[in-house]
Amino acid sequence: MTVKKSSESLVVMTELVLPNDTNLFQNLMGGRLMYWMDIAAALSGFKHCNAPVVTASVDNISFTNPIKLGNVVHIEAKVTRAFNSSMEIYLKVWGEDLIQQYRYTSNEAYYTFVAVDPNGKPRKVPQLAPETPEEQELYDGALRRRQLRLILSGKMKPGDASELKALFANV
Numbered sequence: 190m191t192v193k194k195s196s197e198s199l200v201v202m203t204e205l206v207l208p209n210d211t212n213l214f215q216n217l218m219g220g221r222l223m224y225w226m227d228i229a230a231a232l233s234g235f236k237h238c239n240a241p242v243v244t245a246s247v248d249n250i251s252f253t254n255p256i257k258l259g260n261v262v263h264i265e266a267k268v269t270r271a272f273n274s275s276m277e278i279y280l281k282v283w284g285e286d287l288i289q290q291y292r293y294t295s296n297e298a299y300y301t302f303v304a305v306d307p308n309g310k311p312r313k314v315p316q317l318a319p320e321t322p323e324e325q326e327l328y329d330g331a332l333r334r335r336q337l338r339l340i341l342s343g344k345m346k347p348g349d350a351s352e353l354k355a356l357f358a359n360v
Contacts, residue, residue, distance in 0.1 A: 256284035270331035274311035
C-alpha cells in the first residue's frame with residue numbers, strides 16, 4: 190500500500206457565521222463548529238485513503254476564543270498518523286474579523302476516523318510519512334494519544350500502554 194504525505198490530506202474549510210449559527214450572546218454555537226470540524230476531518234481522512242470514513246472519536250475540544258456573528262471561521266484539517274484502519278486528524282480553527290482585519294485562534298482538536306469498505310467494515314489505510322518538524326511532532330505524539338483513547342474507552346489496559354509508560358519511566 191502507498192505511503193502518503195500529510196500535506197496530501199490537507200483540507201481548509203471556510204464558513205461565515207450567520208445569525209442561525211449563533212447562541213444568545215451572538216457567538217458561534219459550539220455544536221455548529223463541531224459539525225463543521227467533523228466535515229473537514231472527514232474530507233481529510235477521505236483524501237488520505239480514497240475511501241469513505243466514519244468518525245470513531247473526538248478528543249477534548251477547548252474553546253479559547255468565541256467566534257462572533259459576522260466573523261469568518263477557518264478550519265484546517267490534516268492526517269497526523271495512520272494506523273491499521275484508523276487515522277488521527279488534527280484540526281486547527283481560527284476566527285477572522287474581516288472589518289477589523291485580524292485573525293484569532295478559536296480552538297484545536299484531534300479526531301479519529303476509520304476507513305470503511307462497501308460493506309461498512311474497517312479497511313486498511315495508507316501509512317503516513319511526515320515531512321516537516323511540526324508534522325513529525327504530531328506524528329510522534331499520535332501513538333501516545335491513541336493509547337490514551339484506547340485506555341479511556343476500555344479497549345486497552347493501562348499496563349499495555351508502552352508509549353505512555355515511557356513518558357513516566359524516568360520520573
